[in-house]
Amino acid sequence: MESERIRLTTNFSYSAAWPPSESKGCLLSSSQSKRFSTALSSFPGASSLIDSSFVDYSEGASRDIAAMDEWAAACGVQRSDGFQLVREEEQQQQQQQQQQVSPLEQSTLEMNIGVATSTDISAGQAVLMVPNNMILSGTQARQEIGAVPVAEELLAKLYTAQDHLPQFYLMVQILKQYQMGPQSPWFPWLNSLPRYFSNGSSMTHFCCSECLPPLVGNLANQERLRFIQFFKALQFVDRNILTESTKGNRPLVKWVFAVVYTRCTTFQGDAVIVPMADMFNHGSIQPNVEIQWDGDGNCYAVATQDIPAGSSLRACYGDPTNPSYLFARYGFLDESSPATFCKIMISNPSSELLEMGYDPSRMLFYKDTGDVSQEVWDVLLYQILGDVDPTQQQVLYRAHTSGDYNTKQALHNQYYQQTSSALLQHIDTFVNQLNALSKKQWDVIQPSILDFR
Numbered sequence: 425m426e427s428e429r430i431r432l433t434t435n436f437s438y439s440a441a442w443p444p445s446e447s448k449g450c451l452l453s454s455s456q457s458k459r460f461s462t463a464l465s466s467f468p469g470a471s472s473l474i475d476s477s478f479v480d481y482s483e484g485a486s487r488d489i490a491a492m493d494e495w496a497a498a499c500g501v502q503r504s505d506g507f508q509l510v511r512e513e514e515q516q517q518q519q520q521q522q523q524q525v526s527p528l529e530q531s532t533l534e535m536n537i538g539v540a541t542s543t544d545i546s547a548g549q550a551v552l553m554v555p556n557n558m559i560l561s562g563t564q565a566r567q568e569i570g571a572v573p574v575a576e577e578l579l580a581k582l583y584t585a586q587d588h589l590p591q592f593y594l595m596v597q598i599l600k601q602y603q604m605g606p607q608s609p610w611f612p613w614l615n616s617l618p619r620y621f622s623n624g625s626s627m628t629h630f631c632c633s634e635c636l637p638p639l640v641g642n643l644a645n646q647e648r649l650r651f652i653q654f655f656k657a658l659q660f661v662d663r664n665i666l667t668e669s670t671k672g673n674r675p676l677v678k679w680v681f682a683v684v685y686t687r688c689t690t691f692q693g694d695a696v697i698v699p700m701a702d703m704f705n706h707g708s709i710q711p712n713v714e715i716q717w718d719g720d721g722n723c724y725a726v727a728t729q730d731i732p733a734g735s736s737l738r739a740c741y742g743d744p745t746n747p748s749y750l751f752a753r754y755g756f757l758d759e760s761s762p763a764t765f766c767k768i769m770i771s772n773p774s775s776e777l778l779e780m781g782y783d784p785s786r787m788l789f790y791k792d793t794g795d796v797s798q799e800v801w802d803v804l805l806y807q808i809l810g811d812v813d814p815t816q817q818q819v820l821y822r823a824h825t826s827g828d829y830n831t832k833q834a835l836h837n838q839y840y841q842q843t844s845s846a847l848l849q850h851i852d853t854f855v856n857q858l859n860a861l862s863k864k865q866w867d868v869i870q871p872s873i874l875d876f877r
């Protein structure tokens with residue numbers, strides 16, 4: 425989740441009662457731990473949590489959202505009056521029927537939880553404030569746990585894991601909290617997390633390479649490879665920090681890895697997870713809240729526009745024009761994304777082709793208008809000219825790099841027949857591939873149906 429890294433300058437309606445002046449980051453001082461523990465044992469249902477030992481992270485386990493909600497309030501999280509955690513599907517139905525949202529009533533099994541407001545909110549108003557000592561930080565975790573040089577060297581070797589050190593230490597920190605069971609100050613948060621993930625790291629190699637279109641398959645595979653590397657690097661963490669059984673527990677580590685990557689945001693080069701703020705879902709069309717920070721590292725979610733009662737509160741996770749990135753990282757297909765992929769993928773593109781604008785993320789078809797991105801036309805024409813007339817290919821290349829629009833357009837007009845039929849052929853090939861994949865899926869499913877007869 426890419427957040428705005430804005431220092432807070434606006435005035436908020438909250439009182440300055442929070443935070444305690446000594447609090448910083450995710451390291452808990454003894455007084456903070458006490459405050460967390462007090463909060464943990466003082467809300468209803470806490471005793472049942474303490475009786476149970478570890479968070480059950482199996483796919484069928486239910487999420488205790490209500491306990492997390494109470495825990496957050498007890499720990500100093502402040503919210504606007506109508507702020508509610510809701511089930512996304514119900515929220516959407518209610519919005520369509522223009523009804524008031526109802527609060528989340530009981531714990532949930534596999535639900536997509538989001539945030540909504542039951543009251544009007546004005547632009548600029550803070551809807552949420554999370555004190556800094558509740559925020560889990562990768563950098564703070566590295567300081568607390570101590571750097572693991574061999575793990576860092578290993579991660580530095582893999583391009584998909586470079587620059588992901590804060591996420592690695594965030595994962596170690598969450599595993600450490602998991603090991604503490606109900607003694608962890610974050611236990612209610614851990615117990616409220618989703619158990620099932622459908623993002624790249626939870627896919628198999630077969631899924632990434634055979635079932636997904638090239639770009640999204642490639643991105644999903646990067647997530648998967650990063651998990652494999654994190655798992656290897658984890659083995660070098662001191663056993664005083666993580667036990668051998670925690671480090672060797674692949675399903676547990678995979679769950680925590682998915683938690684980190686679907687819920688962390690970046691702040692000043694750090695990877696952080698802000699409990700409660702991690703409940704905002706993504707909105708492509710007019711996201712209405714953004715994350716901000718004050719000078720003490722307290723986190724705020726602020727309305728970016730007037731929001732009527734009954735609306736979902738949504739943040740923006742990243743570039744909405746290209747749904748593949750969100751799918752690979754977060755595991756959902758953003759139906760409101762304005763564009764979808766043209767599946768043109770060129771391995772080892774030349775520097776000229778790159779300068780012509782070739783970039784898998786720019787190979788787009790726009791859903792509403794049916795338009796094809798300019799980069800698709802330019803790349804196709806450049807390739808066709810390479811086959812039929814290399815001199816003209818250079819004319820196109822020079823026109824493109826010098827901004828000579830007229831010459832470029834004239835070449836596009838001259839070769840329109842060829843570029844459009846290449847595009848149609850590409851689409852036909854892709855549709856045939858999809859049919860083949862559906863058939864493959866059917867071949868796999870059919871025998872299992874017959875088994876039940």
Ligand SMILES: C[S@@+](CC[C@H](N)C(=O)[O-])C[C@H]1O[C@@H](n2cnc3c(N)ncnc32)[C@H](O)[C@@H]1O
Nearest residue numbers: 535536537538686687702703704705706754756
């Ligand atoms: C930061 S969490 C948001 C809270 C989450 N919905 C929950 O139930 O805990 C990110 C995850 O929420 C889900 N999500 C977020 N935005 C979504 C959207 N627009 N459509 C479908 N799922 C979404 C995805 O599963 C994603 O990995």
